[in-house]
Amino acid sequence: MDGEQARSFEIRAVPVPEALGAPDSREFEAMAEVAALVEESVWGHRTFAWGPASLLPRYRDDRYQPMRAFAAWEGDRCVGRVECEWELSDGAETLDLAIGVLPDARRRGIGTALLEAARGLAADLGRDILTGMSDVAAPALEAPGARLEARDGSGSIPASDPGAAFATHHGFRLAQLERMSGQPLAGRAEEFSAASEAAEAAAADDPARYRIVTWVDHAPDHLVEGMAIAQAAMSTDPPAGESTYDVQQWDAARVRATEEQSIASGRTCLFAAAVLDDDVVAGFTELSVPGDSSATFQWSTIVLEPHRGHRLGMRLKLANLVQLHRVAPERTDVYTWNADENEHMLAINVALGYRVLGLSALWQRDDVAGADSAGTGATNGS
DSSP, rough: OGGGGGHHHHHHHOOOOOSSSSGHHHHHHHHHHHHHHHHHHHHHSSSTTTOOHHHHHHHHHOSSEEEEEEEEEETTTEEEEEEEEESSSSSSEEEEEEEEEEEGSSSHHHHHHHHHHHHHHHHHHHEEEEEEEEEEGGGGOOSSSEEEOSSSSSSSEEEHHHHHHHHHHHTTTEEEEEEEEEOOTTTTTHHHHHHHHHHHHHHOTTTTEEEEEESSSSOOGGGGGHHHHHHTTTSSSSSTTTTTOOOOOHHHHHHHHHHHHHHHHEEEEEEEEOOTTOOEEEEEEEEEEEEEEEEEEEEEEEEEEGGGTSSSSHHHOOOOOOHHHHHTTTEEEEEEETTOOOOHHHHHHHHHHEEEEEEEEEEEEEETTOOOOOOOOOBBOO
């Protein structure tokens, strides 16, 4: 199709309301619903989607990682959206996108138009690199035909997958694959407790004397500076494949601001940290417990390089699973994403009972102002 005459849709920025349930929040809530429906089209459920109540505090907080969105409308119906997020730390150069179009509205140029809106924002911000994710559930991984592989890791995805086809058509390259895995929790409280006790007993002879400290939502004051250092390392230490990650600058204020945002989003965050006697944080792990879902999400886990080789990763995860059963015993599953080449962390997850549910592809385009992006289609998730 060519020109405005063939366009049956409109792209416009999504207003960020002060609160939900008001007339001026309709477009924001519709955008969040489209995102959930796109997730459902990939996974068969919307467990991984952020509801509007979880999203709104993120959009209203511009201190460290601002977010903006554009939505596609056919009359009064929202049929697609692109969410844009960027890091404000010095030297940051990427704009991260989550693009999705409803299945019955694809192949009309809506995804292309949303991408163009995001490119315009990138140009306004002076960002040279676009990144984004697409998801492929396990059954769809078996689709016949050509495959796409990342440089590192052993996985691959079908080139015919809607997200992959859209990304490659628009000049993105496959920078990394992540395994999306799930772990059942029901009936395992005693198992995790016994395993954690055994891991702590085995660590008693370690002369380094790392102790495991757990907390809910707010880090103890004496550990905030150490947590800032560990959080900053999350943007530099994990395997990055061929992707560009902006180095994040953290201090105590950002740690506290992130805690505030999670609470405002209705999420309970559980932490376990490995700590030395001088309050040095050697590593930590975080579980996010959303208020609008029965699931739990394994977020950051890191052991800083000088402290590796002490089996801290397993100790941290076990301690936090014990804490999860104590704080939120009704939770049924934990979900996590790991770089396909991160063999050490994947081995820990397999030992804990995680199984692969799909792959997430990280796409990158380095010439935002470059080649024309004409075409049609839409990514299939975020």
